[in-house]
Amino acid sequence: MVGICLIWFYRLKNIIPRTTGYHDDHDHDDHQPAEGRRWAWIGMFMAEVGFGLYWVITQSVRWSFIRFYPLKDGLSNRYENMLPGMDIFVCTADPIMEPPTLVINTVLSAMSYNYPPEKLSVYVSDDGGSEFTFYALLEASLFSKHWIPFCKRFNIEPRAPEAYFSQHYSSVQDNKFAQEWLAFKKLYEDMKNRIETVIKLGKVPQETRKRHKGFSEWNLNIKKNDHQSIVQILIDGRDTTAVDNEGSRLPTLVYMAREKRPNWPHNFKAGAINALIRVSSEITNAPFILNLDCDMHSNNADTIREILCFFMDEKKGDEVAFVQSPQSFKNVTKNDIYGSAFYVTQELEFAGMGGYGATPYCGTGCFHRRESLSGKKYSKGHRVQWNIEAKKNEGKSVNDLEESLKVLTSCSYEKDTQWGKEMGLVYGFSVEDAVTGLVIQCRGWKSVYYNPERKAFVGVAPTTLEVCLVQNKRWSEGLYQIFLSKYCPFIYGHGRIKLGAQMGYSIYLLWAPISLPVLFYVIVPSLCLLKGVALFPQIPYPYIYGPVSVFHFLVFYFLWALSCCTIARITNEEYGS
Ligand SMILES: O=c1ccn([C@@H]2O[C@H](COP(=O)(O)OP(=O)(O)O[C@H]3O[C@H](CO)[C@@H](O)[C@H](O)[C@H]3O)[C@@H](O)[C@H]2O)c(=O)[nH]1
Numbered sequence: 001m002v003g004i005c006l007i008w009f010y011r012l013k014n015i016i017p018r019t020t021g022y023h024d025d026h027d028h029d030d031h032q033p034a035e036g037r038r039w040a041w042i043g044m045f046m047a048e049v050g051f052g053l054y055w056v057i058t059q060s061v062r063w064s065f066i067r068f069y070p071l072k073d074g075l076s077n078r079y080e081n082m083l084p085g086m087d088i089f090v091c092t093a094d095p096i097m098e099p100p101t102l103v104i105n106t107v108l109s110a111m112s113y114n115y116p117p118e119k120l121s122v123y124v125s126d127d128g129g130s131e132f133t134f135y136a137l138l139e140a141s142l143f144s145k146h147w148i149p150f151c152k153r154f155n156i157e158p159r160a161p162e163a164y165f166s167q168h169y170s171s172v173q174d175n176k177f178a179q180e181w182l183a184f185k186k187l188y189e190d191m192k193n194r195i196e197t198v199i200k201l202g203k204v205p206q207e208t209r210k211r212h213k214g215f216s217e218w219n220l221n222i223k224k225n226d227h228q229s230i231v232q233i234l235i236d237g238r239d240t241t242a243v244d245n246e247g248s249r250l251p252t253l254v255y256m257a258r259e260k261r262p263n264w265p266h267n268f269k270a271g272a273i274n275a276l277i278r279v280s281s282e283i284t285n286a287p288f289i290l291n292l293d294c295d296m297h298s299n300n301a302d303t304i305r306e307i308l309c310f311f312m313d314e315k316k317g318d319e320v321a322f323v324q325s326p327q328s329f330k331n332v333t334k335n336d337i338y339g340s341a342f343y344v345t346q347e348l349e350f351a352g353m354g355g356y357g358a359t360p361y362c363g364t365g366c367f368h369r370r371e372s373l374s375g376k377k378y379s380k381g382h383r384v385q386w387n388i389e390a391k392k393n394e395g396k397s398v399n400d401l402e403e404s405l406k407v408l409t410s411c412s413y414e415k416d417t418q419w420g421k422e423m424g425l426v427y428g429f430s431v432e433d434a435v436t437g438l439v440i441q442c443r444g445w446k447s448v449y450y451n452p453e454r455k456a457f458v459g460v461a462p463t464t465l466e467v468c469l470v471q472n473k474r475w476s477e478g479l480y481q482i483f484l485s486k487y488c489p490f491i492y493g494h495g496r497i498k499l500g501a502q503m504g505y506s507i508y509l510l511w512a513p514i515s516l517p518v519l520f521y522v523i524v525p526s527l528c529l530l531k532g533v534a535l536f537p538q539i540p541y542p543y544i545y546g547p548v549s550v551f552h553f554l555v556f557y558f559l560w561a562l563s564c565c566t567i568a569r570i571t572n573e574e575y576g577s
Pocket residue numbers: 091092093094098125127267268269272292293294295362363364430431432433434471
């Protein structure tokens with residue numbers, strides 16, 4: 001801080017004075033360069049003020065680091081017979097960008113958690129309204145009857161078939177396992193081929209359509225942005241005869257494509273999740289919800305049990321609204337050229353925000369308490385009845401239930417309601433997750449950051465510059481939009497969340513404006529160097545040693561904190577985006 005002030009002081013003190021037409025410096029031949037120099041200095045000063053203040057807010061998350069180690073065996077010992085229900089939401093939006101096989105890999109990994117299947121439900125929201133995705137899910141529902149027992153019998157990881165079979169098992173000792181491994185690989189690949197053939201064909205063949213009544217929804221010509229509500233319960237978890245090939249119950253599996261009409265706003269992913277909240281509340285109404293993007297599969301079959309330790313903790317559990325896990329990517333290269341791994345953010349800063357109970361919600365890999373997600377305020381001492389299951393539609397047939405759910409997913413349902421404002425995910429921002437997390441925390445709830453050694457979820461990061469830039473632009477814009485809106489953490493969060501948390505949020509919300517000083521700093525000093533304009537002091541000034549050594553200290557601190565990755569990776573991450 002002292003170093004920063006000294007830099008400001010130096011800059012202000014030595015700022016080149018406005019030229020008055022009469023000047024005695026050696027540059028007396030013309031007027032312009034002196035004026036240009038003056039502006040370069042003022043620009044440098046402003047950039048340094050920006051950096052300095054930004055540095056101050058980044059400190060908030062560096063002194064409150066917190067890490068958790070849940071003891072899941074304790075949970076099983078105490079609560080095994082009264083474990084709460086878990087609804088898992090998987091969002092997909094486009095069958096081309098997000099191929100149906102990718103979606104079912106996420107779905108299958110979610111269905112095979114080490115958790116009582118009758119308490120587990122997977123809901124897929126398909127904003128693409130694609131019959132290919134529906135067909136793939138139908139295939140997955142049949143495949144799961146073999147896959148889930150296989151996973152549990154051999155306790156394999158990860159439980160997304162594609163990721164699992166891409167690992168090599170050249171040294172398989174156990175002959176029986178080796179045989180099954182090969183047989184299952186073939187079973188999976190056959191299914192994948194069937195799905196891909198249908199997609200190449202461009203339509204689901206007539207014989208296949210006969211296999212499920214749900215295909216009749218696509219009898220009319222459906223467009224991605226213009227179609228009726230579709231809700232299909234592929235596996236009805238209430239049905240005790242819905243069992244896998246070893247006789248164990250299966251988790252519920254539901255396909256949903258909410259109604260889309262050209263003149264109605266659909267609010268992107270936030271709209272999809274809000275529709276899922278309503279649909280699931282009528283079917284299973286589990287007290288906890290896991291939210292996954294379709295490109296992020298489970299990487300640890302025990303995660304649900306670990307996460308429940310936070311929610312069910314006797315002392316602090318009741319105030320926890322959500323537990324966020326980092327987004328880990330399996331396709332990040334050694335130097336991570338597009339800086340998509342967000343190493344510093346995920347390893348350091350989110351854990352720092354966790355110290356204030358204010359880790360942000362990141363849109364995927366997040367477990368929510370249904371109550372807090374639905375708009376409820378935290379009230380101290382209120383014990384949640386998490387082991388009460390939904391009984392409201394117990395007697396209803398699948399068909400009746402599906403019909404009644406269509407109303408909840410229609411375009412007009414949310415009109416004049418609190419959905420998107422006080423209830424569910426917040427609308428109007430391209431980063432619905434960050435603003436929703438902030439709003440939940442401002443209602444008195446806490447969040448937990450859980451970053452285990454073995455990553456809970458693994459996904460794919462963008463691989464092309466174009467996709468990366470679009471994503472970064474959307475994030476920076478959306479985050480800055482929050483800062484400028486009524487949800488600005490310093491105003492909306494004032495008195496509701498800790499100052500450190502307000503500052504922590506601002507690190508991200510100010511990504512967009514901080515790019516201006518960065519841009520200035522990379523362009524102008526180089527130009528000044530070419531023009532021979534001095535911007536920095538010459539070493540003989542004694543007071544410059546202070547700032548210089550502080551700067552070096554910071555650089556070393558930073559490198560030390562990140563000592564496990566390459567220097568190129570750090571520079572790519574910090575300056576690449
Ligand atoms: O209209 C839409 C648009 C997107 N999605 C789904 O939302 C998820 C995220 O969208 P994507 O286009 O992949 O955005 P990313 O930039 O990769 O997503 C990051 O940033 C988003 C906004 O902050 C978060 O919601 C995500 O969880 C986070 O992974 C995907 O599963 C999509 O299928 C929908 O369901 N409906």
